[in-house]
Amino acid sequence: MSLITPRTPPGTMELLPRRQIAFQRMLDTIRRGYERFGFLPVETPVFEVADVLLSKSGGETEKQVYFVQSTGAIEQGHRPDLALRFDLTVPLARYVAEHERDLAFPFRRYQMQRVYRGERAQKGRYREFYQCDIDVIGKDSLPVVFDAEMPAVIYTIFSELDVGPFRINFNNRKILLGLFESLGINEPETRALVLRQVDKLDKLSRDEVVGLLQGDGIGLDAATAGRVLDMIGFAGPAADTLAHLEGLGVDTPTFRTGLAELSEVVAALKAFGVPETHWRVNLAIARGLDYYTGTVYETFLTDHPGLGSVCSGGRYENLAGLYTKSKLPGVGISIGLTRLFYALEQAGIVTDGPSTVQVLVTQFDSALLPDYLAIGAELRAAGINTEIQLEPAKPKKQFAYADKAGIRFAVIMGPDEKARGEVTVKDMVSGEQAAVARAGLADWLRTRTG
Amino acid sequence: MSLITPRTPPGTMELLPRRQIAFQRMLDTIRRGYERFGFLPVETPVFEVADVLLSKSGGETEKQVYFVQSTGAIEQGHRPDLALRFDLTVPLARYVAEHERDLAFPFRRYQMQRVYRGERAQKGRYREFYQCDIDVIGKDSLPVVFDAEMPAVIYTIFSELDVGPFRINFNNRKILLGLFESLGINEPETRALVLRQVDKLDKLSRDEVVGLLQGDGIGLDAATAGRVLDMIGFAGPAADTLAHLEGLGVDTPTFRTGLAELSEVVAALKAFGVPETHWRVNLAIARGLDYYTGTVYETFLTDHPGLGSVCSGGRYENLAGLYTKSKLPGVGISIGLTRLFYALEQAGIVTDGPSTVQVLVTQFDSALLPDYLAIGAELRAAGINTEIQLEPAKPKKQFAYADKAGIRFAVIMGPDEKARGEVTVKDMVSGEQAAVARAGLADWLRTRTG
Known part of the structure; x- marks a missing residue:
């Protein structure tokens, strides 16, 4: 056809x-x-x-x-x-x-x-x-x-x-x-x-x-x-x-x-x-x-x-x-x-601004997908607009996506972080990374996403 | 025609x-x-x-x-x-x-x-x-x-x-x-x-x-x-x-x-x-x-x-x-x-709820209209959805309007209140009235209108 x-x-x-x-x-x-x-x-x-x-x-x-x-x-x-x-x-x-x-x-x-x-x-x-x-x-x-x-x-x-x-x-x-x-x-x-x-x-x-x-x-x-x-x-x-x-x-x-x-x-x-x-x-x-x-x-x-x-x-x-x-x-x-x-x-006054999506929960290890789903559910319940990376992909590609899409924060958690009860949060604008206690993640992000 | x-x-x-x-x-x-x-x-x-x-x-x-x-x-x-x-x-x-x-x-x-x-x-x-x-x-x-x-x-x-x-x-x-x-x-x-x-x-x-x-x-x-x-x-x-x-x-x-x-x-x-x-x-x-x-x-x-x-x-x-x-x-x-x-x-599940208008600044005395305009401007600057009664009308009619329109609060100020630096706020749902300092009005209302 x-x-x-x-x-x-x-x-x-x-x-x-x-x-x-x-x-x-x-x-x-x-x-x-x-x-x-x-x-x-x-x-x-x-x-x-x-x-x-x-x-x-x-x-x-x-x-x-x-x-x-x-x-x-x-x-x-x-x-x-x-x-x-x-x-x-x-x-x-x-x-x-x-x-x-x-x-x-x-x-x-x-x-x-x-x-x-x-x-x-x-x-x-x-x-x-x-x-x-x-x-x-x-x-x-x-x-x-x-x-x-x-x-x-x-x-x-x-x-x-x-x-x-x-x-x-x-x-x-x-x-x-x-x-x-x-x-x-x-x-x-x-x-x-x-x-x-x-x-x-x-x-x-x-x-x-x-x-x-x-x-x-x-x-x-x-x-x-x-x-x-x-x-x-x-x-x-x-x-x-x-x-x-x-x-x-x-x-x-x-x-x-x-x-x-x-x-x-x-x-x-x-x-x-x-x-x-x-x-x-x-x-x-x-x-x-x-x-x-x-x-x-x-x-x-x-x-x-x-x-x-x-x-x-x-x-x-x-x-x-x-x-x-x-x-x-x-x-x-x-x-x-x-x-x-x-x-x-x-006139160049309107350009692409930040996305409505505030946080991307990346998929570092597909075995931890249930954890990523749970993190996403917590953030959404806290009123934070969150996308979860549901499809496996290389970390570099996931960051590039967040950057291009205008998503401000990327959340990363591997087995080591999980063992420590922590996640890493990367600010896609400043490039800074911070280790944040998993239990305090929603509050930490909420104060930074308004 | x-x-x-x-x-x-x-x-x-x-x-x-x-x-x-x-x-x-x-x-x-x-x-x-x-x-x-x-x-x-x-x-x-x-x-x-x-x-x-x-x-x-x-x-x-x-x-x-x-x-x-x-x-x-x-x-x-x-x-x-x-x-x-x-x-x-x-x-x-x-x-x-x-x-x-x-x-x-x-x-x-x-x-x-x-x-x-x-x-x-x-x-x-x-x-x-x-x-x-x-x-x-x-x-x-x-x-x-x-x-x-x-x-x-x-x-x-x-x-x-x-x-x-x-x-x-x-x-x-x-x-x-x-x-x-x-x-x-x-x-x-x-x-x-x-x-x-x-x-x-x-x-x-x-x-x-x-x-x-x-x-x-x-x-x-x-x-x-x-x-x-x-x-x-x-x-x-x-x-x-x-x-x-x-x-x-x-x-x-x-x-x-x-x-x-x-x-x-x-x-x-x-x-x-x-x-x-x-x-x-x-x-x-x-x-x-x-x-x-x-x-x-x-x-x-x-x-x-x-x-x-x-x-x-x-x-x-x-x-x-x-x-x-x-x-x-x-x-x-x-x-x-x-x-x-x-x-x-x-099914009767959807009915008329509260209005998007949160406050009606009533017109008690047309000589005070500039004050009503100023109060309205203050409330709006504080993010409160405010209608100002711009057309003279009997107080009773103004309250009836606020009530029918689903507006929660009515602000009233006559010459006496003005002299005291106060306004009266009437809660149209509970019927309660409160005297509120004019200078603190926006804050008072903001905590009550979310």
């Missing part, structure tokens, strides 16, 4: 075990951070009923959706009635609307699952990737102080992820919209185009963006375009930025509301214990137009600006208007871990 | 947060057990290339496969080129064959992901469900002592899962096959049918099974049918069972090999520290026919035999013959957690 070439589907990330351990550690850190802040776990099915998932006339999104159907349905020529989720926001909306009566509001949930998009396959673009989301959903209303909690979560998690210095950028879209009102830019489509061009301020020069604002579909005069950037291009400490905004002389209700919200977030951030070294108000960020209505967030790794934002989100008016009449405002953030992990690998 | 009814796809398990926490705790316990025994994590994409997944002419399996295709592919009338995995074994075979040169053998992996089958929707039957698998894969050979490690893993995990008494049953299929040889039952199809009927010994009486063995498609004479059950129907302690097998006078090579393997597993189990109260040799279990070739396992909850086996597996000759010429024997087990969780819920 001819062999079938084993191959991973294109556009997916599949890792060797030691790399998977590094990925899993990041997932665990994120989850621990989310739980630290009192978010509750939710998991939803990988697929949704197609007409529920695609109720919003999607355009670009719908083109990327993967449909699912069973063999029987294909044969009968049915249209697929299931589709893979393309984000965690639509499933959250469906979940909250479906279980509304059983949930307590404000509802704080985290969800860390894979999502699916039929992207064109290319490096760093994934068709299957993890999103790690939190959202707080209010019923009818949700105080602005919740917006200040999000940077506190980001700060905690990115500090623990150990990915180097980072900074959270945030803004309030009402400020941008208020500025538009003050400048007489009233067409929703024009505003959308202006915001899209303003988003390019981190990539293009001021003059280039002024040019774009005068160009096709927008057509601001040069003075107005310049004024837009005077207002938005300001950079400085939060107190100065708030003063700058106060000094603009803009007085529309939207602008005043936005400025009040932004000031409240800035004040609360201090009480949440987030140092200003790790955040700034960035008046130029806007995120997409349709969804976010107040505070918006982006997060950048200082040493790797090219990665773009590694954690983004914002405040929205109503989560689930397609599914329920209840008004459900919310605020949330998302970490796209697969893409981040790929970028960190490319 | 008319609303769309939000609904979970049929045949999927979606849980409310407190139930999800209980599910997550079981997943964590299983993962911790697998890591304790030195298994390494692997995750594979939810879909596989269709011709890789379905290379084995599947019959029943293929009818249940979900195919995946993007919008574009449907419009162009293409056949789907992706399909959702229906178990974790085929992806493991593909993974090991694809990454063979990068893996160390024996390769010990765990994988805990969802799989998909287009089952007819009915209670307790799932189209999407978790499998939690471990396997050890050898290159060319794999010593039998690995077969004794599996019950040690099952024992550790099911003890920690807290699902009541359980017992691991195991057998060796070579013994069954050797008995067939000795009885002159040589047709593979007849053997398969005999094994299938023997599997019914736990549901039917001996006479009924004797009848089935004489019936259509098998046609044993009454004496041979009786001898089959004399051999296999024996029940007793392991030492007696081994003596019973020795005393049968059967001497075919297959039988002798099977008996030697079974004896070795029984002997090693003691060294692995698995008490005989929690396992037995059960000569009547056989599992499916095609795949397993040596040791086979089933696990039963003593108080809930109706659930059937909650953890099964066995030894196989060659994992990935479809994808590689290397001979890769292995042994593994699987826990179907979604189905188990459903059954445990039905």
